[in-house]
Structure formats: C-alpha cells, structure tokens
Amino acid sequence: MTQRFLLTLALLATMVFCSGTASAATIDLNKALVIGTGPKKVIEFTDPDCPFCRKAAAYFHNRRDITRYVFFNPLAMHPNARSKAQYILSGHDKTRLYHEVMSGMVDRMDTKNLPVTAAGIKSQEEQQAIAKKAGIDSTPTFMIMGRIIEGFVQAKIEELLGKP
Structure with a gap:
C-alpha cells in the first residue's frame, strides 16, 4: 500500500470515528451523577444492568485520581435498568446507591418496589435525552480527554488515564 493510500484511510477512519458524536464540551455535566474528586475527568454513559458497565464500575471504584460524570442510558434489552437508574437518582446518597446497584446487591x-421520586425520574429522563442527543447508543461509553471509548476496554482507558 502506498503512503498516500494509508493517509487517506487514516483520515476516513478519523472522520467515521468522530461523526455523530458529541464532544464533552457540549454535554451538561450539571445533570450527571458525580463520583470522585480526582483531577482527571471521565464522562460515562452507563446501564445498571449491563455486565460490562458493572465491570467498569468495579474498576473505577478504586481509582482516586478521577472524577466521573455518570449519565444513565438504560438499554431496552435490560427492562429493569430504567427503574434502577431512577432509584439511584432518587436517593439522598446517590453514590452509595450507585455502588449497591452496580455491584448487584x-x-x-x-424493581417495581424500589423507591423513586419524581425528581429521580426526571433526572434519569434528562440524562437519557443527553445520551441520545450525543449519539450514544451503546453502554458503557466513555469520553476521556477528547476521545470516545465504546465498551469497557481497560487498556484504552489506561492508555489515556494511566494505571491506577
């Protein structure tokens, strides 16, 4: 393959990778569940019943160098996920509830008996609208340092954030 062909291929791949997705600058972080206080920022779109989202939650739980901005984007294939997200967002200690839900407790x-509030329902709906507007249709999806990572790919995450 010629160098010109490879450069054209790389440019096309970049255009496909970037099309249809929002940048972190266009996302209202005030609507997110904020977990942590570290200097590195991770924007996360998650589903409480997604097994890969749960692996990511367990991984990030022990990282003290990041602040996570979590948006719930329950997928239709997980019928209980919406109720679980609303339960988390309805609670007083949302971070504790998040960890309980994501750990499988x-x-x-x-899920029909989980206590939810009108504010929790509204918050979950706003978060899902943000995900839709950003073109996020799979979970987990992460925005880290201007890059988008679909799926829990620990090596790619650590490439951007460093190892814990």
Missing part, C-alpha cells in the same frame, strides 16, 4: 429485589 439490588438484582434480587423487585
């Missing part, structure tokens, strides 16, 4: 509970 709530899985055996009847």
Whole structure:
C-alpha cells in the first residue's frame, strides 16, 4: 500500500470515528451523577444492568485520581435498568446507591418496589435525552480527554488515564 493510500484511510477512519458524536464540551455535566474528586475527568454513559458497565464500575471504584460524570442510558434489552437508574437518582446518597446497584446487591429485589421520586425520574429522563442527543447508543461509553471509548476496554482507558 502506498503512503498516500494509508493517509487517506487514516483520515476516513478519523472522520467515521468522530461523526455523530458529541464532544464533552457540549454535554451538561450539571445533570450527571458525580463520583470522585480526582483531577482527571471521565464522562460515562452507563446501564445498571449491563455486565460490562458493572465491570467498569468495579474498576473505577478504586481509582482516586478521577472524577466521573455518570449519565444513565438504560438499554431496552435490560427492562429493569430504567427503574434502577431512577432509584439511584432518587436517593439522598446517590453514590452509595450507585455502588449497591452496580455491584448487584439490588438484582434480587423487585424493581417495581424500589423507591423513586419524581425528581429521580426526571433526572434519569434528562440524562437519557443527553445520551441520545450525543449519539450514544451503546453502554458503557466513555469520553476521556477528547476521545470516545465504546465498551469497557481497560487498556484504552489506561492508555489515556494511566494505571491506577
């Protein structure tokens, strides 16, 4: 392959990678569940019943060098995820509820009986609208240092953030 062909291919790949996605600058971080206080920023779109989202939650739980801005984007394939997200966003200690849900502690509970508030429902709906506007249709999806990572790919995350 010629060098010119390879450069054209790289440019096309970059255009495809960047099309249809929002940048972190266009996302209202005030609507996110904020976890942590570290200097590195991670924007995360997650589903409480997604097994890969749960692996990411466990990984990030021990990192003290990041601040996570979590947006719930429950997928249709997970019928209980919306209720779980609303439950988290309805609670007083949202971070604790997030960890309980993402660790599976709530899985055996009847999601119809989870206490939710009108504010929690509204917050979840706003977060999902933000995900839709940003073109996010899979979970987990991360925005880290201007890059978008779809799926929990620890090596790519650590390439950007460094190892814990």
